[in-house]
Amino acid sequence: MSARSETAATPGTGASREVAAAVSRWLAPVVEHGLPDGPARGRVTGHHLGYVRVLAWETGALRLTRGAGSIARDAADAVALVIPLYGTVRLAQDGRGACVESGQPALLDLRRAFSVEQRDRARVLVLRLPVHALHVPVAHLRSVTARALTPASGMAALLATVLPHLEQSAPRIPPAVGERLGGIVTELVAALVDELAEREERPSGTGRDRLVTGIREYIDRHLEDPELSAERIAAAHLISVRYLHRLFQGEGITVGRLIQRRRVEECARELARRGRVSPSVSVVAVRWGFGSAAHFSRAFKAVHGHAPQQWLRPADTPVTGAGPAVRAADGTAGSARAS
Known part of the structure; x- marks a missing residue:
């Protein structure tokens, strides 16, 4: 117009x-x-x-x-x-x-x-x-x-x-x-x-803390929803998106990154339960709100600095090339060593 x-x-x-x-x-x-x-x-x-x-x-x-x-x-x-x-x-x-x-x-x-x-x-x-x-x-x-x-x-x-x-x-x-x-x-x-x-x-002191805690709990309850977003979180708590982002400025993390990190953590926890019936990476990724295994892999690398395949490598499996310690599937740290 x-x-x-x-x-x-x-x-x-x-x-x-x-x-x-x-x-x-x-x-x-x-x-x-x-x-x-x-x-x-x-x-x-x-x-x-x-x-x-x-x-x-x-x-x-x-x-x-x-x-x-x-x-x-x-x-x-x-x-x-x-x-x-x-x-x-x-x-x-x-x-x-x-x-x-x-x-x-x-x-x-x-x-x-x-x-x-x-x-x-x-x-x-x-x-x-x-x-x-x-x-x-x-x-x-x-x-x-x-x-x-x-x-x-x-x-x-x-x-x-x-x-x-x-x-x-x-x-x-x-x-x-x-x-x-x-x-x-x-x-x-x-x-x-x-x-x-x-x-x-505007909540002050304890009121603000309660609001942030409630938002974090809401995120955890809705991690599996691929539509989870700042807009949906703000609407559920009757605040604006701008105020939501302002609340998390003091938390040292953005709302989007918090959602991504929590999803990566839940995926990693589920994938760590290795066994014959363990679901594939793609199945776990979609279950926790990621659009695809590739999306999960990028998010995992952003959080941990390496791909999920490295994290899943058994501790006794040699890793080619020198590098930092690689976390094994059982949660222990396996040393990276030259083959």
């Missing part, structure tokens, strides 16, 4: 209706509630940056709501980042309400009821982002909606600085660049959601 613009100027009455129509078309269906001192003039502009929709309006008193009826008709799978460029906007969702001042970012989940209200003239910038592109837990979104974020530092400060300039430049951005910028903005908003949710719910 190109980085194109669509503008509607209202030279006469009914500016709030124009804004409501643009919001319904670009963000999610809303109902406009006419205010007695509603504006006679207003301006609405819209742009596409890939799958990110950028909408800006400038108008006076305005009230828009999204209720259960409109949600039933159109379950928009998207969130909105709202930044007043000047003026004040009141947002309400999930039982919370916040007066969002100029330069303050705030979030709305377009899949649930909300309201947007301004009593005086304001210019408001809104970005619509697909929820599936954010890859953040639903619980995180619920905890951060309809809150005015003071952009003193972190992602809120970065977005408050960058997005107004991006909106001004959007009509001149080539389509290919717009696609990439949309992805970058999505990553920044996802990081903002994670940052806010983790600030409130």
Whole structure:
């Protein structure tokens, strides 16, 4: 999708209706509630940056709501980042309400009821982002909606600085660049959601240790599942993938490497039970989540520094060439010696 613009100027009455129509078309269906001192003039502009929709309006008193009826008709799978460029906007969702001042970012989940209200003239910038592109837990979104974020530092400060300039430049951005910028903005908003949710719910001390222990136990229980991944682990523990990786920064190993190492250990343990009925390397590898014997062999070498065939060599079998000790099938170390 190109980085194109669509503008509607209202030279006469009914500016709030124009804004409501643009919001319904670009963000999610809303109902406009006419205010007695509603504006006679207003301006609405819209742009596409890939799958990110950028909408800006400038108008006076305005009230828009999204209720259960409109949600039933159109379950928009998207969130909105709202930044007043000047003026004040009141947002309400999930039982919370916040007066969002100029330069303050705030979030709305377009899949649930909300309201947007301004009593005086304001210019408001809104970005619509697909929820599936954010890859953040639903619980995180619920905890951060309809809150005015003071952009003193972190992602809120970065977005408050960058997005107004991006909106001004959007009509001149080539389509290919717009696609990439949309992805970058999505990553920044996802990081903002994670940052806010983790600030409130981040476990400390014993709580963090319990979470890491629980994740390790979950990995051990699901080692045989070839679909085991960071995304699945994060979803099972109601945290984001980013936070999962952040937890394991202090563990000295990445989640992916931990899964691989544990699978190698279980394969090695099973293959060590040598005998006439011992399963083949390929059977054991697939049983513990590896796609093939070749995949297992590469993983084994990454963990132990040599191929599994060397590890399985009986201790009394000569090894050609000098080299380090080779672990025998019974777990003892056999010395490598020249033939």
